[in-house]
Amino acid sequence: xxxxxxxxxxxxxxxxxxxxxxxxxxxxxxxxxxxxxxxxxxxxxxxxxxxxxxxxxxxxxxxxxxxxxxxxxxxxxxxxxxxxxxxxxxxxxxxxxxxxxxxxxxxxxxxxxxxxxxxx
Amino acid sequence: xxxxxxxxxxxxxxxxxxxxxxxxxxxxxxxxxxxxxxxxxxxxxxxxxxxxxxxxxxxxxxxxxxxxxxxxxxxxxxxxxxxxxxxxxxxxxxxxxxxxxxxxxxxxxxxxxxxxxxxxxxxxxxxxxxxxxxxxxxxxxxxxxxxxxxxxxxxxxxxxxxxxxxxxxxxxxxxxxxxxxxxxxxxxxxxxxxxxxxxxxxxxxxxxxxxxxxxxxxxxxxxxxxxxxxxxxxxxxxxxxxxxxxxxxxxxxxxxxxxxxxxxxxxxxxxxxxxxxxxxxxxxxxxxxxxxxxxxxxxxxxxxxxxxxxxxxxxxxxxxxxxxxxxxxxxx
Numbered sequence: 001x002x003x004x005x006x007x008x009x010x011x012x013x014x015x016x017x018x019x020x021x022x023x024x025x026x027x028x029x030x031x032x033x034x035x036x037x038x039x040x041x042x043x044x045x046x047x048x049x050x051x052x053x054x055x056x057x058x059x060x061x062x063x064x065x066x067x068x069x070x071x072x073x074x075x076x077x078x079x080x081x082x083x084x085x086x087x088x089x090x091x092x093x094x095x096x097x098x099x100x101x102x103x104x105x106x107x108x109x110x111x112x113x114x115x116x117x118x119x120x
Numbered sequence: 121x122x123x124x125x126x127x128x129x130x131x132x133x134x135x136x137x138x139x140x141x142x143x144x145x146x147x148x149x150x151x152x153x154x155x156x157x158x159x160x161x162x163x164x165x166x167x168x169x170x171x172x173x174x175x176x177x178x179x180x181x182x183x184x185x186x187x188x189x190x191x192x193x194x195x196x197x198x199x200x201x202x203x204x205x206x207x208x209x210x211x212x213x214x215x216x217x218x219x220x221x222x223x224x225x226x227x228x229x230x231x232x233x234x235x236x237x238x239x240x241x242x243x244x245x246x247x248x249x250x251x252x253x254x255x256x257x258x259x260x261x262x263x264x265x266x267x268x269x270x271x272x273x274x275x276x277x278x279x280x281x282x283x284x285x286x287x288x289x290x291x292x293x294x295x296x297x298x299x300x301x302x303x304x305x306x307x308x309x310x311x312x313x314x315x316x317x318x319x320x321x322x323x324x325x326x327x328x329x330x331x332x333x334x335x336x337x338x339x340x341x342x343x344x345x346x347x348x349x350x351x352x353x354x355x356x357x358x359x360x361x362x363x364x365x366x367x368x369x370x371x372x373x374x375x376x377x378x379x380x381x382x383x384x385x386x387x388x389x390x391x392x393x394x395x396x397x398x399x400x401x402x403x404x405x406x407x408x409x410x411x412x413x414x415x416x417x418x419x420x421x422x423x424x425x426x427x428x429x430x431x432x433x434x435x436x437x438x439x440x441x442x443x444x445x446x447x448x449x450x451x452x
Contacts, residue, residue: 045414046357068207070243070274076315086274088243089207106315109270112358114316 048115062094076104167191173378193300196231199382200402204242220403221259237382238269238347269347270310307346319348319361330370345380351397354410
């Protein structure tokens, strides 16, 4: 009985693994995000670490400000889809993307800092 | 690798005598050559003599002959105190602001008032503003005129700034006043910034400006002050104001216009026809010269541009067509 459960679980895990590899061949980045359902963007040197980040629907993206100067993460859309409070050094902001689409954003203090999240 | 070295060099404050090159794309007809300077310091002392504004870097005022400081009107500009900043570039911004006040108080000719061109605070916290106000109480000049920096309007679109400093101002805090025949205009260009854009004055403020200066004689000396440069210092880093050309168009008729800004944490001057632009040093910490470091901004400096801002120690200056051009004095 125990053995048959073990075998069944093993088969299931193997099937999952194969599925992941297949999808990964098409678009490895998307699959990585699907698995984790979270992604990180570091703010360094007055720029967003991923100028264009692609994630799957439901992913929570967390931004961390690693600069000595405060920044914000502010949606460029009107109305704004998300807007962080000002982030001082090492402070974080998270937002969960529940709908597919392209989400441009910028730092409202240093508007030359722009990037986007693509949700698929 | 070389970029890192450059960044360290400029951050150490080694900015004296280097030339900044013109990156101006603001469409203004340029009648004069440019004179641009950068020196380390904590503010600027300005004196108007014969309708001409002379500006001196605060760091070396001790060497200045008191005769040179006499005039019809003198005032001091301080900027970018960033109270609350505590990182290695300067862990004691209160101390350096106090030092700036001491310098102002030590001047042979006391300035009649102070201009603070923004970034009073680092994070718009009430305590940060309080500390600056407390320190500035010790300054001999009791009148202080403020305009906000982007660090002063975080998270509340400038509401707190307006409550503290905006008495009698219009809109988001712009205003004008007159001192001894000189017309001063404080502008706000740190609100409603658009993604990818620069500093912004906005239509309402520009309309007000047009009206504000309409009735003045062309010979009235004009001093405009705002936080972000009202000239294109370096748009790639956001060091400029997108609708500044329209502001300048209202000021063109005046024979002497001086524009004072902060934001870039270093002093620079440019003469363009009848308009002279100055930026003041920070009382808190320096920033690299345009293009001389990787940040602020994601922009990479093209190799040829990088060379053009390196190793040049002299500049040309031809006064504009107007008789009342500005005389720059650097104490050098």
